[in-house]
Amino acid sequence: MGTDFAIWRQAILARTEQALETYLPAVTEPPSQLHQAMRYALLGHGKRIRPLLCHAAGLITGAPSSVLDVAAAALEMVHAYSLVHDDLPAMDNDDLRHGKPAVHIKYGEATALLVGDALQTQAFITLTQSPLELVQQAILVRELAAASGSQGMAGGQMIDLQSVGGELSLAALETMHRMKTGALLSAAVRMGALCGQNADAYKKALDDYAAAIGLAFQVVDDILDVSANSATLGKTAGKDSQNGKPTYVSVLGLEASQRLVKQLHQQAQAALAPLGKQADWLAHLADLVIERAC
Amino acid sequence: MGTDFAIWRQAILARTEQALETYLPAVTEPPSQLHQAMRYALLGHGKRIRPLLCHAAGLITGAPSSVLDVAAAALEMVHAYSLVHDDLPAMDNDDLRHGKPAVHIKYGEATALLVGDALQTQAFITLTQSPLELVQQAILVRELAAASGSQGMAGGQMIDLQSVGGELSLAALETMHRMKTGALLSAAVRMGALCGQNADAYKKALDDYAAAIGLAFQVVDDILDVSANSATLGKTAGKDSQNGKPTYVSVLGLEASQRLVKQLHQQAQAALAPLGKQADWLAHLADLVIERAC
Numbered sequence: 001m002g003t004d005f006a007i008w009r010q011a012i013l014a015r016t017e018q019a020l021e022t023y024l025p026a027v028t029e030p031p032s033q034l035h036q037a038m039r040y041a042l043l044g045h046g047k048r049i050r051p052l053l054c055h056a057a058g059l060i061t062g063a064p065s066s067v068l069d070v071a072a073a074a075l076e077m078v079h080a081y082s083l084v085h086d087d088l089p090a091m092d093n094d095d096l097r098h099g100k101p102a103v104h105i106k107y108g109e110a111t112a113l114l115v116g117d118a119l120q121t122q123a124f125i126t127l128t129q130s131p132l133e134l135v136q137q138a139i140l141v142r143e144l145a146a147a148s149g150s151q152g153m154a155g156g157q158m159i160d161l162q163s164v165g166g167e168l169s170l171a172a173l174e175t176m177h178r179m180k181t182g183a184l185l186s187a188a189v190r191m192g193a194l195c196g197q198n199a200d201a202y203k204k205a206l207d208d209y210a211a212a213i214g215l216a217f218q219v220v221d222d223i224l225d226v227s228a229n230s231a232t233l234g235k236t237a238g239k240d241s242q243n244g245k246p247t248y249v250s251v252l253g254l255e256a257s258q259r260l261v262k263q264l265h266q267q268a269q270a271a272l273a274p275l276g277k278q279a280d281w282l283a284h285l286a287d288l289v290i291e292r293a294c
Numbered sequence: 295m296g297t298d299f300a301i302w303r304q305a306i307l308a309r310t311e312q313a314l315e316t317y318l319p320a321v322t323e324p325p326s327q328l329h330q331a332m333r334y335a336l337l338g339h340g341k342r343i344r345p346l347l348c349h350a351a352g353l354i355t356g357a358p359s360s361v362l363d364v365a366a367a368a369l370e371m372v373h374a375y376s377l378v379h380d381d382l383p384a385m386d387n388d389d390l391r392h393g394k395p396a397v398h399i400k401y402g403e404a405t406a407l408l409v410g411d412a413l414q415t416q417a418f419i420t421l422t423q424s425p426l427e428l429v430q431q432a433i434l435v436r437e438l439a440a441a442s443g444s445q446g447m448a449g450g451q452m453i454d455l456q457s458v459g460g461e462l463s464l465a466a467l468e469t470m471h472r473m474k475t476g477a478l479l480s481a482a483v484r485m486g487a488l489c490g491q492n493a494d495a496y497k498k499a500l501d502d503y504a505a506a507i508g509l510a511f512q513v514v515d516d517i518l519d520v521s522a523n524s525a526t527l528g529k530t531a532g533k534d535s536q537n538g539k540p541t542y543v544s545v546l547g548l549e550a551s552q553r554l555v556k557q558l559h560q561q562a563q564a565a566l567a568p569l570g571k572q573a574d575w576l577a578h579l580a581d582l583v584i585e586r587a588c
Contacts, residue, residue: 025444030469034444034452085411090382090403109384113407114452117379120411121443124418128436137432142422149415150319150328158328158408175324 005284009052012072016051017043019069020076023126037107037115038122042080045098049217049289050075053185054192056281057206061196066131071140071191074123078148079184081119084112086157094239120148140191147187156180160245168246174215181221182214189282208271209282213289216264219257220292222247226254265290299578303346306366310345311337313363314370317420331401331409332416336374339392343511343583344369347479348486350575351500355490360425365434365485368417372442373478375413378406380451388533414442434485441481450474454539462540468509475515476508483576502565503576507583510558513551514586516541520548559584 020042025035051072058068087094087102088109095105104112123144128137146152156179163176189210193199225240226249240247248257268286272279314336319329345366352362381388381396382403389399398406417438422431440446450473457470483504487493519534520543534541542551562580566573 029445031444031449031452031456033456034449038444081411085407088384088407090407110455111452113379113382113384114448114455117375117410117414118444118448120414121439121448124435124439125443128432128439134432135428138422138428138435141418141432141435145415145418145422149419150325150332150412151323154408154412154415155325155328158325158405161404161408162325162327 002284005281008281009284012052012055013048015055015065015069016048016072016076019073023070023073023077023129024122033107034111034114034118037103037111038119040106041084041103041115041119042076045100046076046080048072048076049285050079050184050188052285053188053210053282054195056279056285057189057192057202058195059281060202060206060275060278061193061199063192063196064131067136067195068192070126070129070132071195072188074126074140074144075184075188075191077119077123077126078144078153081116081123082148082153082157082184084119085116088112091157091161092239092243136195139194143187143191143194147183152179152183152187153181156183163246165244166246168251170251173246173248173251177215177218178211181218182211185214185217186210202275205271205275205279206282209268209279209286212264212268212271213286216261216268216286217289219248219261219264220290222249223254223257223261224292225249261290296578299575302575303578306346306349307342309349309359309363310342310366310370313367317364317367317371317423318416327401328405328408328412331397331405332413334400335378335397335409335413336371339394340370340374342366342370343579344373344478344482346579347482347504347576348489350573350579351483351486351496352489353575354496354500354569354572355487355493357486357490358425361430361489362486364420364423364426365489366482368420368434368438369478369482369485371413371417371420372438372447375410375417376442376447376451376478378413379410382406385451385455386533386537430489433488437481437485437488441477446473446477446481447475450477457540459538460540462545464545467540467542467545471509471512472505475512476505479508479511480504496569499565499569499573500576503562503573503580506558506562506565507580510555510562510580511583513542513555513558514584516543517548517551517555518586519543555584 024039024042027036027039029035054072054075055068083097084103086092087097088104095102103115124141127140127144148154156176159176160180186207189206193202193206222240225247248260252260265286269283272283318333318336321330321333323329348366348369349362377391378397380386381391382398389396397409418435421434421438442448450470453470454474480501483500487496487500519541542554546554559580563577566577
């Protein structure tokens with residue numbers, strides 16, 4: 001099973017790379033430098049956790065792989081745009097991303113701003129083309145937009161920004177992360193299911209699963225920020241604590257954070273239980289999120 | 295007729311303000327400061343040329359006003375996001391917008407970045423809700439995204455950025471402006487028509503009209519940049535020439551630019567001729583663009 005999962009995962013990573021290659025404008029299209037920088041931000045790296053979740057959820061509802069590729073590419077474009085803007089000097093001011101110079105270091109700040117803007121738009125361009133049917137396009141756009149806007153990812157970043165140097169209650173920290181990271185991870189699962197049939201029947205289980213791993217993802221991130229080094233992370237380690245950002249480790253302590261991860265892992269597995277073997281890949285993805293092999 | 299047009303225009307401005315009020319998240323929704331800043335960027339000012347074009351085109355295809363309100367609000371959100379990001383220090387570095395402090399002056403750079411990001415997303419959130427039908431939602435998202443992405447507005451801004459201090463041929467200048475400003479103005483006309491019936495029958499006339507006024511809009515902008523003052527413009531005058539940006543005035547000279555505006559005005563009116571009286575408001579809007587009373 002572990003081997004089968006590894007093979008499936010590799011296949012999805014390869015398909016996603018191919019889909020991104022297809023749905024990003026070619027460098028030969030003007031403005032060439034913008035398209036080159038968009039590709040630099042997106043191709044050849046990344047854990048692709050959102051595409052993996054999308055494909056794994058789509059298997060349960062019998063979604064065609066070619067349709068899932070479109071949703072997965074759009075999700076990854078939104079994720080990449082958020083990283084490009086997050087790394088800007090006015091935000092986290094990070095020079096390193098995926099072990100390479102951040103987009104604003106490589107191409108300059110103004111270009112990085114436009115790269116993020118255009119990648120967000122490209123996600124919606126991507127969702128509104130074949131092989132998706134028009135009705136499906138609209139439903140997926142709605143999911144992706146809701147998850148990434150001011151009451152989702154961008155809103156979470158705003159709360160993150162305001163929290164620097166201050167203190168957050170555990171509840172406020174959870175709200176921030178559910179918006180900043182959780183919303184888009186949940187959208188990945190939901191959009192995958194919506195690419196197939198009868199998604200409503202699985203909604204409760206998948207939403208519960210996604211909520212648990214979404215939060216676990218962030219707690220693990222906070223643990224790694226204090227325990228891993230930059231080379232392992234491919235981004236600057238210790239950044240959050242240096243910046244005086246409240247994290248699970250700063251609020252709960254390291255041990256309690258590790259216990260919380262275990263608890264969320266169990267919640268994710270419990271949510272999947274009613275779905276049986278068809279949710280195996282989602283269960284493996286929960287393991288990956290927790291172990292951060294992914 | 296002039297009076298009737300003035301009454302119609304006032305009515306559309308009021309409806310648009312109301313639609314934006316409706317389709318922007320309330321300040322009471324968290325994160326409150328982000329929503330406040332989004333509203334600051336968008337409410338209570340602006341020429342609303344895109345909403346006016348959208349409504350005027352929709353009259354021709356019998357589109358319901360409530361549907362046009364949604365499209366108009368989404369267009370104005372994308373326009374506002376582009377201004378917020380354009381004013382940032384890394385871009386045009388402008389402190390003044392609509393006669394008030396720019397968003398990054400009022401709320402800080404990081405918030406301005408998120409305001410632009412979230413306003414773009416809000417446009418797609420807005421387009422994917424009632425009273426639009428799902429198929430219509432997908433068609434409008436496609437139009438808006440194509441017009442504002444890397445091969446539309448954002449791409450035009452990239453070319454603009456690269457042109458600073460350099461020279462552009464007339465053809466390259468025209469390409470830049472067709473992308474940077476023209477694409478979204480054209481989308482406004484096209485989306486308005488698509489909110490009604492049988493939009494295809496009017497496509498050629500409306501596209502020709504929009505192409506002419508889109509370019510005229512920019513040439514007039516370039517003329518005003520050298521001939522008007524900041525108080526009249528509500529933004530910093532003389533900025534483009536100070537920044538060494540190629541403009542119609544720098545490439546063609548003032549008189550030839552003024553002749554070009556007249557020629558484009560005639561092209562716009564000629565494109566509308568086959569549509570007869572139902573295109574009267576579009577014709578009046580062309581006059582406004584040229585006189586920049588709008």
